[in-house]
Amino acid sequence: xxxxxxHDVVIVGGGGAGLRAAIAAVEADPTLSVALVSKVxxxxxxxxxxxxxxxxxxxxxxxxxxxxHAYDTVKGSDFLGxxxxxxxxxxxxxxxxxxxxxxxxxxxxxxxxxxxTRPFGGxxxxxxxxxxxxxxxxxxxxxxxxxxxxxxxxxYDEQFVTKLLVDGGQCxxxxxxxxxxxxxxxxxxxxxILATGGAGKVWPFTTNGNIxxxxxxxLAYREGVALKDMEFVQxxxxxxxxxxxxxxxxxxxxxxxxxxSEGERFxxxxxxxxxxxxxxxxxxxxxxxxxxxxxxxxxxxxPGKIGEYAHLxxxxxxxxxxxxxxxxxxxxxxxxxxxxxxxxxxxxxxxLHYMMGGVDxxxxxxxxxxxxxxxGEAACFSLNGANRLGSNSLTELLVFGARAASHxxxxxxxxxxxxxxxxxxxxxxxxxxxxxxRGRKRGGETLxxxxxxxxxxMESGTGVYREQxxxxxAVSEVAAIKQRYAQVSLSDASxxxxxxxxxxxxxxxxxxxxxxxxxxxxxRKESRGAHACxxxxxxxxGEYLHHSLVHYGEAGPRFSKKxxxxxxxxxxxxxx
Amino acid sequence: MAEPKKxxxxxxxxxxxxxxxxxxxxxxxxVEPDWKVLDALNYIKDHVDPTLSHRWSCRMAxxxxxxxxxxxxxxxxxxxxxxxHGDTVEVTPLANFPVVRDLVVEIEGFMEKFQKVKPFILRAxxxxxxxxxxxxxxxxxxxxxxxxxCINCMLCYSACPVIxxxxxxxxxxxxxxxxxxxxxxxxxxxxxxxxxFREDGGIFACSYAGECSEVCPKHVDPSGAIQQAKLGNVIxxxxxxxxxxxxxx
Numbered sequence: 001x002x003x004x005x006x007h008d009v010v011i012v013g014g015g016g017a018g019l020r021a022a023i024a025a026v027e028a029d030p031t032l033s034v035a036l037v038s039k040v041x042x043x044x045x046x047x048x049x050x051x052x053x054x055x056x057x058x059x060x061x062x063x064x065x066x067x068x069h070a071y072d073t074v075k076g077s078d079f080l081g082x083x084x085x086x087x088x089x090x091x092x093x094x095x096x097x098x099x100x101x102x103x104x105x106x107x108x109x110x111x112x113x114x115x116x117t118r119p120f121g122g123x124x125x126x127x128x129x130x131x132x133x134x135x136x137x138x139x140x141x142x143x144x145x146x147x148x149x150x151x152x153x154x155x156y157d158e159q160f161v162t163k164l165l166v167d168g169g170q171c172x173x174x175x176x177x178x179x180x181x182x183x184x185x186x187x188x189x190x191x192x193i194l195a196t197g198g199a200g201k202v203w204p205f206t207t208n209g210n211i212x213x214x215x216x217x218x219l220a221y222r223e224g225v226a227l228k229d230m231e232f233v234q235x236x237x238x239x240x241x242x243x244x245x246x247x248x249x250x251x252x253x254x255x256x257x258x259x260x261s262e263g264e265r266f267x268x269x270x271x272x273x274x275x276x277x278x279x280x281x282x283x284x285x286x287x288x289x290x291x292x293x294x295x296x297x298x299x300x301x302x303p304g305k306i307g308e309y310a311h312l313x314x315x316x317x318x319x320x321x322x323x324x325x326x327x328x329x330x331x332x333x334x335x336x337x338x339x340x341x342x343x344x345x346x347x348x349x350x351x352l353h354y355m356m357g358g359v360d361x362x363x364x365x366x367x368x369x370x371x372x373x374x375x376g377e378a379a380c381f382s383l384n385g386a387n388r389l390g391s392n393s394l395t396e397l398l399v400f401g402a403r404a405a406s407h408x409x410x411x412x413x414x415x416x417x418x419x420x421x422x423x424x425x426x427x428x429x430x431x432x433x434x435x436x437x438r439g440r441k442r443g444g445e446t447l448x449x450x451x452x453x454x455x456x457x458m459e460s461g462t463g464v465y466r467e468q469x470x471x472x473x474a475v476s477e478v479a480a481i482k483q484r485y486a487q488v489s490l491s492d493a494s495x496x497x498x499x500x501x502x503x504x505x506x507x508x509x510x511x512x513x514x515x516x517x518x519x520x521x522x523x524r525k526e527s528r529g530a531h532a533c534x535x536x537x538x539x540x541x542g543e544y545l546h547h548s549l550v551h552y553g554e555a556g557p558r559f560s561k562k563x564x565x566x567x568x569x570x571x572x573x574x575x576x
Numbered sequence: 577m578a579e580p581k582k583x584x585x586x587x588x589x590x591x592x593x594x595x596x597x598x599x600x601x602x603x604x605x606x607v608e609p610d611w612k613v614l615d616a617l618n619y620i621k622d623h624v625d626p627t628l629s630h631r632w633s634c635r636m637a638x639x640x641x642x643x644x645x646x647x648x649x650x651x652x653x654x655x656x657x658x659x660x661h662g663d664t665v666e667v668t669p670l671a672n673f674p675v676v677r678d679l680v681v682e683i684e685g686f687m688e689k690f691q692k693v694k695p696f697i698l699r700a701x702x703x704x705x706x707x708x709x710x711x712x713x714x715x716x717x718x719x720x721x722x723x724x725x726c727i728n729c730m731l732c733y734s735a736c737p738v739i740x741x742x743x744x745x746x747x748x749x750x751x752x753x754x755x756x757x758x759x760x761x762x763x764x765x766x767x768x769x770x771x772x773f774r775e776d777g778g779i780f781a782c783s784y785a786g787e788c789s790e791v792c793p794k795h796v797d798p799s800g801a802i803q804q805a806k807l808g809n810v811i812x813x814x815x816x817x818x819x820x821x822x823x824x825x
Binding site for chain 2: 040041043044045046048049059060095097098099101102103104106107108109110111112113114115134137138141145146148149157180209210211242243245246328331332335336338447448490491492494495496497498499500
């Protein structure tokens with residue numbers, strides 16, 4: 001007998017996007033039942049690690065406008081963002097952040113009690129709402145706690161989704177592995193929303209937590225839904241060397257400097273295209289500037305194996321301001337870098353942070369598969385194009401989480417029940433597949449060994465700067481690493497909380513993502529946003545003003561293109 | 577090159593499918609000077625014994641997954657430096673929770689308590705988006721901000737002497753969270769929450785040992801929250817008493 005539960009809408013992932021969608025879904029229809037399936041308890045989701053803020057034009061702002069926010073986002077995206085999506089985003093952003101305020105988010109305040117905002121990279125005005133420097137944490141906990149008001153949001157915590165249930169070309173639920181018991185269960189619904197986050201763990205040096213393994217991207221990809229714009233991966237300029245722990249861009253928003261080994265503010269003294277924005281340039285440009293400084297011999301050398309870095313200097317901000325605005329930066333620097341930012345500069349280097357690409361969806365969050373939606377970092381709405389502006393992504397979770405939910409609800413209400421026995425057969429087969437993986441003996445490969453090979457390949461092939469040869473090498477090496485993955489032998493045969501099994505399934509998902517990133521990268525022979533090719537240093541709108549799609553295939557992935565939706569703004573040289 | 581330093585990590589193992597009772601297993605491993613306790617566990621998992629089960633994710637002290645007892649003290653293992661400990665380090669599951677497997681504890685009981693304190697804004701009339709954001713002064717925010725910093729890591733439950741004898745006690749994190757909403761100027765649900773607080777296993781079960789605030793990695797001070805909540809409820813009760821007498825007169 002296969003265990004089965006039935007709901008109207010099934011949401012996979014309990015981070016910011018999944019929670020916002022769940023709340024929007026139950027609010028849209030008082031009879032609707034939502035399953036919220038997550039491999040961790042929702043408050044563990046990686047939204048928790050976001051620090052600096054969420055962007056929206058503050059209500060009543062005099063120096064700001066929706067047009068300005070839209071233009072900044074278009075320009076930040078290096079003109080690869082879809083302008084209809086961006087227009088909708090900036091228009092809904094203030095409403096969503098206001099909702100969160102009503103739900104109890106402890107936004108930092110101005111003396112008059114209005115919500116405070118701070119400057120952020122690539123934004124013309126201070127429009128980033130913040131709650132000190134723990135914004136993701138506060139947003140996630142506010143959403144999770146607010147979601148507890150609704151008993152029609154039925155949570156399935158620590159349930160790892162391994163497969164989409166598809167019948168007659170329509171998505172009708174998921175198979176979830178109960179991590180605590182090892183049993184699989186069919187979670188049936190008339191629409192499914194993927195909200196599983198990004199896949200930073202493809203790379204060795206990342207701000208991302210251990211759970212960021214591209215699960216939703218792989219689930220959709222395996223069922224024939226393309227992954228879009230996967231070559232665009234964001235390197236955040238300021239991660240701690242060694243661990244990759246994020247030091248927020250708000251450090252620069254509050255006035256911090258980036259300094260090289262000669263004590264020079266290189267973003268001011270040298271031309272890196274950021275103009276007078278200096279440290280508040282967009283992330284892609286600042287990460288490249290740091291790498292160029294290091295390559296020019298002006299990096300700071302660390303004894304041991306971690307390599308070279310630059311300094312983030314916050315000393316001139318003073319202790320009081322640092323404690324009030326950046327308490328988490330103080331805690332992280334002291335705990336994980338052994339430096340006190342009040343008296344010492346913080347060592348930093350660019351670190352893999354965010355994926356602009358993801359499951360190809362339209363402005364409603366709908367994929368090409370009826371009944372299947374995606375939101376958050378797992379999805380690619382083409383809001384962020386070739387480079388995301390800091391603080392747009394937390395707002396994106398809310399704006400498009402809510403919008404996709406309303407469409408998924410509409411779809412669910414208009415959809416007839418599927419062929420349940422076929423879905424349960426699929427679930428049974430999936431259970432057997434997982435039983436076959438648990439503790440299996442194959443060749444001489446280890447999980448840690450294969451993961452390291454993937455990390456190394458993707459770091460050298462798809463770093464801040466890329467070259468045709470190294471990207472091509474990544475394409476062929478990922479294919480070879482997939483073969484090695486098939487030969488991994490496992491040790492743990494237990495059904496109870498078997499984290500070797502889940503890590504194995506996660507590694508399979510990561511390899512799907514790695515494959516798509518490498519193929520999309522090698523096919524873009526230009527430099528745009530975060531995709532910087534040494535062999536093709538210029539943007540080439542004539543040939544490459546298009547989105548990249550990578551389609552899954554048994555014999556290997558396939559590449560295709562999709563037009564960009566332009567609008568008010570025609571592509572121009574991106575210079576600040 | 578000097579030999580890398582080695583430490584012995586003694587870990588609780590328990591697989592309900594195989595073991596009748598928890599047992600200790602020792603791993604002697606090379607360690608780096610800047611490692612946290614979690615790095616040692618991950619080294620064991622990747623290179624020595626892939627059957628070890630523990631929860632972790634953010635490794636930056638904010639997701640709250642990796643709480644365990646290290647040398648008997650509740651710690652976030654991603655924050656606790658290995659160098660704080662001797663050549664032998666004992667890692668056991670958080671106390672006062674049932675063990676699922678190895679270092680993984682059952683937190684469903686905690687989730688129920690969490691829900692019980694109604695940790696969300698309650699208002700007689702919901703605000704509409706068009707009303708715009710509520711005004712709240714920095715001072716009003718400061719009244720509850722500290723209590724909104726809880727990451728639900730449950731170290732305070734592991735440290736709490738009351739929970740160990742009264743498992744139904746709401747506990748430090750849940751009370752601090754309820755109190756956080758009680759102090760929020762946007763909220764009107766104090767009466768509902770205080771009813772929960774005054775039930776058996778509520779705030780008056782706390783013996784004010786203060787251990788919870790000692791172990792909190794985020795300086796939430798749940799013990800302070802409980803004291804404030806007790807005071808507020810006593811004043812409420814006294815006020816009620818005075819009013820009732822007033823009515824009778």
